[in-house]
Amino acid sequence: MTEFGLRLAISLTQIAAVMGIVVITVLILTLAERKVLGWMQDRMGPMEVGPYGILQPFADAIKLFFKEDIIPAGANKFLFTMAPILCLIPTFIGFAVIPWGPNWTFEIGGISVKPFIISDINIGILYILAFASLAAYGIILGGWASNSKYSLLGGLRSAAQIISYELNVGLSIVGVLLLAGSLSLVKITDAQAGGFWNWFLFALPAPQIFAFVVYVISTVAETNRVPFDLPEAESELVAGFFTEYSGLRFAFFFLAEYANMMLVSCVAAALFLGGWNAPYPGTILALVGLPSFAWVENTMWFAVKTYSFLFLFFWLRATLPRLRYDQLMRFGWKVMLPIALGNIVVTSIAVFIYQQMK
Amino acid sequence: MSLVFFGYFGGMVAITSMLVVALRNPVYSALSLLVMLFHVAGLFVILHAEFLAAVQVIVYAGAILVLYLFVVMLLNVKEDDRYHSQWRIAAVVCVPLVIESIVLLSGGAGSTGHDSRSLESGPHGGIAADNTLAIGKTLFTTYLFPFEVASLVLLVAMIGAIVLAKRDFSESREL
Numbered sequence: 001m002t003e004f005g006l007r008l009a010i011s012l013t014q015i016a017a018v019m020g021i022v023v024i025t026v027l028i029l030t031l032a033e034r035k036v037l038g039w040m041q042d043r044m045g046p047m048e049v050g051p052y053g054i055l056q057p058f059a060d061a062i063k064l065f066f067k068e069d070i071i072p073a074g075a076n077k078f079l080f081t082m083a084p085i086l087c088l089i090p091t092f093i094g095f096a097v098i099p100w101g102p103n104w105t106f107e108i109g110g111i112s113v114k115p116f117i118i119s120d121i122n123i124g125i126l127y128i129l130a131f132a133s134l135a136a137y138g139i140i141l142g143g144w145a146s147n148s149k150y151s152l153l154g155g156l157r158s159a160a161q162i163i164s165y166e167l168n169v170g171l172s173i174v175g176v177l178l179l180a181g182s183l184s185l186v187k188i189t190d191a192q193a194g195g196f197w198n199w200f201l202f203a204l205p206a207p208q209i210f211a212f213v214v215y216v217i218s219t220v221a222e223t224n225r226v227p228f229d230l231p232e233a234e235s236e237l238v239a240g241f242f243t244e245y246s247g248l249r250f251a252f253f254f255l256a257e258y259a260n261m262m263l264v265s266c267v268a269a270a271l272f273l274g275g276w277n278a279p280y281p282g283t284i285l286a287l288v289g290l291p292s293f294a295w296v297e298n299t300m301w302f303a304v305k306t307y308s309f310l311f312l313f314f315w316l317r318a319t320l321p322r323l324r325y326d327q328l329m330r331f332g333w334k335v336m337l338p339i340a341l342g343n344i345v346v347t348s349i350a351v352f353i354y355q356q357m358k
Numbered sequence: 359m360s361l362v363f364f365g366y367f368g369g370m371v372a373i374t375s376m377l378v379v380a381l382r383n384p385v386y387s388a389l390s391l392l393v394m395l396f397h398v399a400g401l402f403v404i405l406h407a408e409f410l411a412a413v414q415v416i417v418y419a420g421a422i423l424v425l426y427l428f429v430v431m432l433l434n435v436k437e438d439d440r441y442h443s444q445w446r447i448a449a450v451v452c453v454p455l456v457i458e459s460i461v462l463l464s465g466g467a468g469s470t471g472h473d474s475r476s477l478e479s480g481p482h483g484g485i486a487a488d489n490t491l492a493i494g495k496t497l498f499t500t501y502l503f504p505f506e507v508a509s510l511v512l513l514v515a516m517i518g519a520i521v522l523a524k525r526d527f528s529e530s531r532e533l
Contacts, residue, residue: 076385079385122408122488122490123408123409123412123490126409126412126413126416127412129412129420130412130415130419130420131415133415133419133420133421133424134415134419136424137392137424137427140424140427140428141385141389141427144427155431156428156432159424159425159427159428160428162424163420163421163424163425166421170416183409183490
């Protein structure tokens with residue numbers, strides 16, 4: 001039983017570390033979004049709290065924490081309370097299979113530990129898709145339980161949108177799975193080692209450029225971000241599914257949205273951009289004689305890729321106006337879906353020919 | 359250990375599936391169906407069929423049940439409208455079910471009590487390594503014909519659904 005206890009302790013430590021990273025990243029993101037938007041619109045962004053406004057996220061968190069928590073009189077209290085939690089948990093669970101660094105193992109007291117991933121399961125990417133699809137429940141139930149027409153419409157819109165675009169996310173990933181021959185994120189990342197020309201975005205025999213574009217657009221839609229933020233379109237629906245939410249429950253929805261953005265960015269980095277692999281073969285730290293510190297360089301590359309992807313979200317928000325609802329649906333089903341399906345056909349043929357030639 | 363998990367998942371599946379039909383609020387029924395689907399996925403994980411578990415959650419919990427909820431919320435069913443006295447049909451369905459379970463529990467034909475090889479030893483060891491690969495290979499070699507027939511039937515059903523929905527739509531617009 002001591003072995004079980006030790007394993008539990010290691011897992012809990014890893015989970016706590018990953019949770020910490022996610023929450024800190026979300027805090028940084030809330031500030032970064034306002035700053036980036038500010039610069040793009042030629043203004044300063046938040047400047048009051050701390051030097052250059054860097055303590056703004058803490059001020060926001062304290063404000064939300066102490067706000068009055070209102071439950072509308074006609075609301076379904078149980079579901080109204082459950083919805084933000086249902087939204088948050090699936091997103092956080094997904095981080096369990098993200099490889100943050102090299103696929104190392106070392107032994108502690110007879111157990112092999114992988115320091116950079118909580119759980120290396122052989123269906124990693126399906127696991128993420130499965131839990132990502134559950135985030136829709138939080139939004140729909142939150143909209144329905146509020147007992148308000150704006151919330152309900154926002155929730156229903158979100159349901160239709162998430163289902164439509166989730167399909168495209170799943171299909172755009174299939175090409176990568178065909179190239180890697182595995183569903184495990186660790187194996188997929190390992191297959192992209194040795195320079196940026198091996199990343200699945202550019203890799204022969206079938207570069208996944210179209211799949212990447214479909215993935216980016218669909219994830220923006222799936223996380224309800226501008227230009228696909230119809231579930232919370234303020235000019236039509238006040239604030240969509242969280243119109244009636246305030247205080248801590250609103251903070252949960254907010255946290256879930258940003259954590260979800262981070263999750264899809266991590267998946268994009270791992271699937272298309274080589275994960276923790278540097279864009280050149282090997283690592284510089286290993287070359288200068290510090291191979292035991294190479295993981296620092298690798299995790300930094302993962303962070304760089306993830307943050308560049310997150311920057312794209314802010315960039316899109318500052319640039320594009322919102323789509324109309326029918327345009328959104330037509331775009332998803334009549335443009336994105338055929339591209340994703342075509343990519344699967346082309347990739348399978350290319351992989352087949354490549355294997356025959358070998 | 360696995361027996362404890364089986365007990366938990368099996369018990370929850372039984373309880374929540376009863377709640378699906380017993381609860382008065384249709385939204386709660388849909389939610390207990392969601393919990394049930396999750397625990398069925400848990401049963402798959404115990405049997406080392408992780409791929410099936412993930413597909414179960416993605417397809418049923420992630421897509422189909424969301425559409426159920428969608429419809430339930432749009433229709434806004436009154437709680438009483440859902441209940442009709444259908445106990446005669448229920449009785450007719452129940453009789454064979456009760457007979458089946460009696461036969462199974464008493465160890466008659468079809469029972470796996472004595473012959474539990476399929477779960478314990480069987481091809482289990484080989485499949486557990488990468489059951490996604492195993493499922494793919496089996497589908498595209500042994501069961502290729504049924505697989506293709508099933509996909510054709512699904513395609514026809516899909517086209518049928520689109521044709522029916524489209525016709526309705528254009529007629530209502532002409533009116």
